[in-house]
Amino acid sequence: KAGVTQTPRYLIKTRGQQVTLSCSPISGHRSVSWYQQTPGQGLQFLFEYFSETQRNKGNFPGRFSGRQFSNSRSEMNVSTLELGDSALYLCASSSGLAGYGGELFFGEGSRLTVL
Amino acid sequence: QKEVEQDPGPLSVPEGAIVSLNCTYSNSAFQYFMWYRQYSRKGPELLMYTYSSGNKEDGRFTAQVDKSSKYISLFIRDSQPSDSATYLCAMSEPGGYQKVTFGTGTKLQVIP
Numbered sequence: 001k002a003g004v005t006q007t008p009r010y011l012i013k014t015r016g017q018q019v020t021l022s023c024s025p026i027s028g029h030r031s032v033s034w035y036q037q038t039p040g041q042g043l044q045f046l047f048e049y050f051s052e053t054q055r056n057k058g059n060f061p062g063r064f065s066g067r068q069f070s071n072s073r074s075e076m077n078v079s080t081l082e083l084g085d086s087a088l089y090l091c092a093s094s095s096g097l098a099g100y101g102g103e104l105f106f107g108e109g110s111r112l113t114v115l
Numbered sequence: 116q117k118e119v120e121q122d123p124g125p126l127s128v129p130e131g132a133i134v135s136l137n138c139t140y141s142n143s144a145f146q147y148f149m150w151y152r153q154y155s156r157k158g159p160e161l162l163m164y165t166y167s168s169g170n171k172e173d174g175r176f177t178a179q180v181d182k183s184s185k186y187i188s189l190f191i192r193d194s195q196p197s198d199s200a201t202y203l204c205a206m207s208e209p210g211g212y213q214k215v216t217f218g219t220g221t222k223l224q225v226i227p
Contacts, residue, residue, distance in 0.1 A: 031212065042218065043215075043217040045216070048212055050212070056211065056212055058214070092213065104151075106159050108158045
């Protein structure tokens with residue numbers, strides 16, 4: 001069974017630009033969530049999508065947005081990039097069913113550097 | 116103060132040692148408790164998953180949850196160099212679905 005696939009793996013942007021990251025979940029998984037990982041703050045929850053609907057959202061500014069398509073693939077977008085957005089962005093998939101909170105299967109991440 | 120506190124280490128032990136990793140938390144609504152392992156330049160992988168209080172054993176790994184003390188532990192017996200990684204504790208609430216709160220991670224090095 002193929003794992004969670006994230007693209008691109010590495011990217012460099014400059015302040016003010018925007019970026020779109022892509023995630024393909026494990027086949028059959030309907031929930032996709034996004035996390036930001038930085039050395040100082042660790043892993044922080046951005047948002048979760050289930051059946052194309054945002055089901056949960058973390059405490060990030062509106063510059064961070066996402067969507068999910070009918071095939072469960074997901075994208076997240078960060079607009080007006082800031083230096084502090086440099087991080088590893090991790091996508092995780094799961095069945096999304098109630099009673100399985102926290103059983104996440106992570107991709108290898110997209111490492112974003114903002115110059 | 117963070118909802119989940121975890122000693123960042125690093126923790127260095129000789130091969131074969133018993134390793135104890137711990138986290139404390141403040142949110143009494145947490146019901147799902149996890150340990151993830153993250154190798155360098157990789158995404159986290161789920162190691163142990165526990166619902167509510169109690170112990171769970173899987174091979175060389177044992178997870179313990181003490182909700183009365185808001186304290187969770189992971190024990191690794193007969194540690195191996197391949198166990199060298201960052202260990203993240205994680206927790207979530209019922210109805211929180213995939214919104215998980217992570218500790219900052221403890222970096223473990225097992226020396227041959």
